[in-house]
Amino acid sequence: MNEAIDAAIARHRDRPGPLLVVLHDIQAALGYVPPEAVPRIAAALRLSRAEVHGVISFYHYFRERPPGARTIRLCRAEACQAVHGDSLARHAEQRLGIGFGETTADGRHTLEAVYCLGNCACGPSLLIGEELHGRVTPERFDELLDGAGSAP
């Protein structure tokens, strides 16, 4: 883990304003930004630990705990609400047995709210990992959950 952190720091420390780039790199490698990363980043970039922690906690995308195997980011914004995105959100919570921001007990799924995926003519939308799905009905949601998420 420390190797991944140090590698990310080494790769980007000479860029101007590198902190977000470093954090993205670490989260891409580890799935989250572990607490151990904070002092290492702070020391390398000559920042205080508070500054690094402040940035991690400011941005909704960065997380400090490991996520489930698959992260589902479901759009809660207005254009998806216009096409029953709220019922899909309720269905997702029920089906997974968790609320937004939580991970299932078996560690398979993390459910997160996002505000707009730029697919507003094809809602309701969600991302599974980096794969975008549109016009997702509750039935389709179940298929995606069961069927490893291949397209229709």
Added chain:
Amino acid sequence: MTTTVWVPRDAGALSLGAEATAWAIAREAAARGLDVTIRRNGSRGLYWLEPLVEVATPAGRVAYGPVTAAEVPGLFDAGFLDGCAHRLGHGPTERIPWLASQQRLCCARIGVIAPADVREYEAQGGLAGLRRALGLPPAEIVRAVSESGLRGRGGAAFPAGRKWRTVLEQEAPQKYIACNADEGDSGTFADRLLLEGDPLAVIEGMVIAGLAVGATQGYLYLRIEYPQARRALDEAIAAARAAGLLGDDILGSGRSFELEVRLGAGAYICGEETSMLESLEGRRGEVRVRPPLPAVRGLFGLPTVVNNVVTCASVPAILAHGASWYRDYGCGESRGTLPLQLGGNVRRGGLVERAFGLTLRELIEDYGGGTASGRPVRAVQIGGPLGAWLPPALLDTPVDYEALAAAGAPLGHGGIVVFDDTVDLAAMARFAFAFCAHESCGKCTPCRIGSTRGVELLDRIRAGTDTEVALERLAALCDTLRQASLCGLGGMTPNPVESALRHFPEDFRARS
């Protein structure tokens, strides 16, 4: 002889199964021993037809859609490779009325070319603007953009030329071009369509901006919610570099411009330009107090042009065809064209680029065809989460920055979201405050605290407890937010709340 079939690799098309469609076409062609070349374009923005497959025939490209993988064998049976008729056929793509009636200046190439193919880009009019700019003194480039009347398409609608002139006039060891691709407004996707469908136009626009103001380094701040746009941009930047559009000798001119993509991290506020600059510098995306303007002290304290993706992508054609060519489109102080985005509960959603001046009704009824659910349109949200709610009676307002502002509905980034009669506007007003609370950067008190007080007041109003007092306090709260917030997030959150209350008062009465 091989037949070319175009299948979009646009995130929206992929979200509806375009990848499986492409595989099915390849598989079916192989099984039938037919020579088919599958090429990947962006989306033309006709989202009710996605995945929209196009076959290149001697008579031009012929469209079929929506083509799911299951429809593919039937299309082969019908002879779609020869452009034959089929239930899903729409004839020549360019003659689909929804598309043919548009005025695509900025989005002329989306869905037409392979996005990272520099040769195709050039064949379709790309690079003419950059070549022209390379032969002009900086002040002349700025003058062309000023005279075109182009205003910032991100939402603030500030004259682009005036911003560029300010940066040009600064003496500084380094200047920057920062392209804002943090398209966070619900209902908007024009930036994404351009980044995935014609990223070279965005890059070309940034390079021209650099030549105009004397900046050699550009940053493109892309939201993390757009992974497909990131892939498209990476490919396009590599292609642009290989073709000499980026680097230290742009098209052999000896001039240089470098470009780096930086990713956001899920903060809506970073679409606000000073917050975006903070984020680019690696900090919390807290807004800066202005002045100084970013044009004077921007990224890393140096003069910076901050332009939205659509603004950048509009520049090359202005340089190529001249300022008056662009200015002749539009009306009043709103010159040129605007890529409008039609979404939500709408039958035919997608991208409509037209000159300013068409009415919202034309957009929603003629292009949109009413709601997808078939129920009556009850409300339309204009300009994203900080825009306004309008009832059908006000849809004859023309799309024009000033006319819409006068109707209390700032156009923002041009997103139009349609709702049917099941919408509860009091719930949407509550959502506006909740969203503001969720996304507030916390720097100023009205936004940080006021947004949560707003949620509480709406809860009381919706529950019918002490409604009169709550409504009075709500008016005062909106006033405070508008007057005392540091930026548009707090300052404009009253827009959706007050417009919902004004136009849909019945939703704010207690339900029994």
